[in-house]
């Protein structure tokens with residue numbers, strides 16, 4: 638199955654191969670560890686408590702989607718293509734991740750999917766680490782910069 642392709646971006650055409658089941662499970666574990674490490678703090682940043690005590694999304698940066706949104710998710714690619722300025726305002730780190738060529742090259746050493754989202758980059762790197770893979774220094778540096786979860790010793 639051919640993956641979705643970005644027109645003016647840095648990826649071309651990739652065929653998705655069926656991943657082995659262990660990798661898929663490790664990938665999902667990576668998301669869980671990442672949520673455990675980062676979700677609460679980012680969710681608090683994204684929401685505020687109103688006087689009525691109701692949670693309510695604030696305008697400006699959506700910290701949760703900034704980390705876990707991605708081009709393969711509903712609406713993201715559309716906004717990215719049609720209104721990049723608005724995309725950048727709402728998801729500044731994701732925008733930087735998607736448009737910085739060095740970052741894209743680094744993420745591309747892991748997988749095409751890792752290039753579509755900070756959260757997917759983290760989950761894919763985590764899966765490689767759990768599988769015992771040694772990853773290039775720039776990949777690990779980006780992973781640390783993104784506050785990716787470290788393996789339990």
Ligand SMILES: [Zn+2]
Pocket residue numbers: 664668756757760
């Ligand atoms: Zn994922």
